[in-house]
Amino acid sequence: MTSVNKIQVRTNVYYEFLQSPNAADATVHICAPFKGDVISRWTVNRLYQRFKLGDISLENRPRSGRPTDCNDEALRDALREKPSATTRELSMTLRPSASDLLVKMRSRFQHRATEPVFHTLANASEVRYVRKTSLEQQSSRSNGSDNALRLPQIETLSRERRTDSAPANIQGLSRNKYLRES
Known part of the structure; x- marks a missing residue:
């Protein structure tokens, strides 16, 4: 079966909508040339309802819920502003889920261990x-x-x-392990 993208199929559904008001017949006419189930009858019914309401856009509608993607620059700026921010805090400001944010940080940014902090004994x-x-x-x-x-x-x-200050040779590094120095 030939690979067909959604916009091509929706264009065919819109053409069939202009030809006949019956969604079941439109499904048969669209699937016949492709010799397979390219689109279901229920999807055609849903598109017919959209077309009847006057919405003839062929692209996907925005979905509800939290977005799964965030801007790299916004994430980088947030990490520069507060290097010790947790993924939960970042997800509250940038809006992806904390687990999606952690996956993104691990895949897109350089992973570097944080600088050592030497603690004092009383x-x-x-x-x-x-x-x-x-x-x-x-x-x-x-x-x-x-x-x-x-x-x-x-x-x-x-x-x-030792005190809590870092040794002289690593003071220039950022405290955040995901943030590259520019």
């Missing part, structure tokens, strides 16, 4: 950590194991402690 936590490990170290020495790790003292820990 002074009390550092003291507890050093005391606990130094006690473990002393107990391992008493057991005769000489290959125990030597842990730095509290002064060394406080000097080398």
Whole structure:
């Protein structure tokens, strides 16, 4: 059977509508040259109703519901504005569903891991950590194991402690893993 697009078939339905008001006969006349079911009788009935109301457009009508596609530029701008936005927040502003948005982000944008964030230990936590490990170290020495790790003292820990700021070599990168830097 020959492949026929919807607009060609709808053009034939409109021609048959102008020739005869019977949708069942129109279906037979349209399907006969193609030797198959190109269009169903119910579709012809629906198109006849549209034509009777004066709507002779042959294109698809807009459908109800959420659109499944969104603009790439709008998505890119939203990610630049708020890099930490979740897919749920983006779907509320851009209108596709969150799962469609996630699929689109994974397929269209470069996936890059976010920059590392180094967290600080409170002074009390550092003291507890050093005391606990130094006690473990002393107990391992008493057991005769000489290959125990030597842990730095509290002064060394406080000097080398990291903050929440990123290291200097990756500060220029965006925090969002889906957004390419321009």
